[in-house]
Amino acid sequence: xxxxxxxxxxxxxxxxxxxxxxxxxxxxxxxxxxxxxxxxxxxxxxxxxxxxxxxxxxxxxxxxxxxxxxxxxxxxxxxxxxxxxxxxxxxxxxxxxxxxxxxxxxxxxxxxxxxxxxxxxxxxxxxxxxxxxxxxxxxxxxxxxxxxxxxxxxxxxxxxxxxxxxxxxxxxxxxxxx
Numbered sequence: 001x002x003x004x005x006x007x008x009x010x011x012x013x014x015x016x017x018x019x020x021x022x023x024x025x026x027x028x029x030x031x032x033x034x035x036x037x038x039x040x041x042x043x044x045x046x047x048x049x050x051x052x053x054x055x056x057x058x059x060x061x062x063x064x065x066x067x068x069x070x071x072x073x074x075x076x077x078x079x080x081x082x083x084x085x086x087x088x089x090x091x092x093x094x095x096x097x098x099x100x101x102x103x104x105x106x107x108x109x110x111x112x113x114x115x116x117x118x119x120x121x122x123x124x125x126x127x128x129x130x131x132x133x134x135x136x137x138x139x140x141x142x143x144x145x146x147x148x149x150x151x152x153x154x155x156x157x158x159x160x161x162x163x164x165x166x167x168x169x170x171x172x173x174x175x176x177x178x
Contacts (some may be wrong), residue, residue, distance in 0.1 A: 094175070097175050
């Protein structure tokens, strides 16, 4: 800002600083993805522990609310996730899964959109399903398997959002499978 001589023009200086902060945040998210992907290469790094999955989901929602508010997007839980449901996993990596899914639902959503998080439990099979859905641009059916591969992004994502490496959903898949 100083080297360009915008110090006197406070509005221009603010605009430049805001853009720099936005770009820096994008770079941090990319670096986080790269670091997480590197950590996942060493399976021993993913220490398993008993994790309350609902605490993870609720913490992720709390962390993402600020981003959702910026675009006036509401996050709706269709089922109360407050009671105990412990699983064998890694809190930090599971938090990364939900942060990634919810952030994607925010980034690729429309203004004034909606994100729903739905929970279902199959007691016979001792499984739970947590689905994150949004009112955004969606992923074409023929691309739904592809977007879980490293460095792959759907056509809609390539058209609408810059600054993504295509690592997020690949990380999500690998963490869940592990």
